[in-house]
Amino acid sequence: MNVFIGEFIGTMLLIILGNGVVANVLLNKTKGQNSGLIVIAFGWAIGVFVGVYASLKLGGSGHLNPAVTLALAYLEEFPRQNVLTYILxxxxxxxxxxxIMWLAYRQHFQQTQDGDAKLAVFCTGPAIRSTPNNIITEIIGTFVLMLGALLFIKPENSLGTLEALPVALLVLGIGVSLGGPTGYAINPARDLGPRIAHFILPIPQKRNSDWTYSWIPIIGPIVGALLAAMVFKYFLS
Structure with a gap:
């Protein structure tokens, strides 16, 4: 139960802060409207730091990411029977x-007519829609995330609290360096969970939830994380 609570609270905080900064930048009449990618990247980095730290304090493992969970299960860093619990x-x-983010920005969703911007607050989408290139971008971004995290962490401590900061800085770097093509989902839960919320919430003038794209930020990160785990296992460990 502690594992579930830790991962749940950590991921919840990650999304409140991460999707919250996107809302602040994209929605009408906010204090941060049009403040740009750098602000978004910093917001997500802080979200990662707070989420990982909170998860660990509450008994989770600080994964917050099904791709990370699957890669660490492949490396046998934790009991594999916990994989489904983590992902759920x-x-x-x-x-x-x-x-919760939507509740905080509800008035601003009402003041925004652009359905694409409203969707972008919740989930990622490509700047140029191209299935092969979009998948490759997500694979590369998550490969960098996973390999960097594996090199940061101590084998006996998994994603310990002291490692929350360098992982957050790594996410910041990925955002400003590789976030342009697809918005750097690099996390299936980060994209799919808010996409489901967008689908079910009573958001005025919203567009469809772009389910035709939704599989790319699921498959790409999983492949990228597993490739990083293989490289680490066979060449760097």
Whole structure:
């Protein structure tokens, strides 16, 4: 139960802060409207730091990401029977976080007519829609995330609290360096959970939830994380 609570709360906080900064930048009449990618990248980095730290304090493992969970299970860093618990906690935490973010910005969703911007607050989408290139971008971004995290962490401590900061800085770097093509989902729960929230919430003048794209930020991160785990296992460990 502590594992579920830790992963749930950590992912919820990640999404409140991460999706919250996107709302602040994209929605009408906010204090941060049009403040740009750098602000978004910093907001997500802080979200990662707070989420990982909170998860660990509450008994979770600080994964907050099904791709990370699957890669660490492949490396046998934790009992594999916990994989489903982690992923369910991450996905439900992401949905809850997106709903809380929407409550905070509800008036601004009402003041925004652009359905694409409203969707972008919740989930990622490509700047140029190209399935092969979009998948490759997500694979590369998550490969960098996973390999960097594996090199940061101590084998005996998993994603310990002291490692929350360098992982957050790594996410900041990925955002400003690789976030242009697809918005750097690099986390299936981060994209799918808020996309589900967008689908079910009574948001005025919203567009469809772009389910035709939704599989890319799921498959791409999983492949990227597993590739990083293989490289680490066979060449760097």
């Amino acid at each position: 906690a991450q996905l439900s935490g992401a949905i809850a976080g997106a709903i």
